[in-house]
Amino acid sequence: DTGVSQNPRHKITKRGQNVTFRCDPISEHNRLYWYRQTLGQGPEFLTYFQNEAQLEKSRLLSDRFSAERPKGSFSTLEIQRTEQGDSAMYLCASSSFGRGFRDEQFFGPGTRLTVL
């Protein structure tokens, strides 16, 4: 296992289109996080899962955003009716929590979204 992987790495879309990103976490990590990063800023939390359960969602996550982790392994993040303000790097991270693990998050390379 080489780490967290994200696909696609780059996505260019037109305003109003829907996009979906995928994240494959490190094997056996029970937590999976989504963050968004814009130029000159640090990552901003969007949502996270423990196994299949979505434990927290940010107010940044509007109705157009939905995330799933159906079997507690990979996760998808969908953005409907994209807007130019959605252009950002979308980062996924995974971690182990519980049984002595401290939830240190390991990040994937990100998916860069450009909305034209």
Next chain:
Amino acid sequence: DQQVKQNSPSLSVQEGRISILNCDYTNSMFDYFLWYKKYPAEGPTFLISISSIKDKNEDGRFTVFLNKSAKHLSLHIVPSQPGDSAVYFCAARRGNQGGKLIFGQGTELSVKP
């Protein structure tokens, strides 16, 4: 409301010297702090962390200091190497249940040979 702040967008240091990156936070409920390093076109990489019950944690060339009364932490890199050139993010979280990280804006470190 920026709860974690890195007020220096950039820092330039000579190879072999000490690099000191600073971070301030406003939320006194934060009890765990982390530093991440990020190279272009890659995700952030975990570097070092510190719990609020400690004031120092060391790992090789990297040391993190926490001053809770000042709500300030710093990352010291000694000696600095050209490969350390990257963007460094400070992050914080609250509670012992893990969860979301609140990141600063980052400081771009350039280590010159």
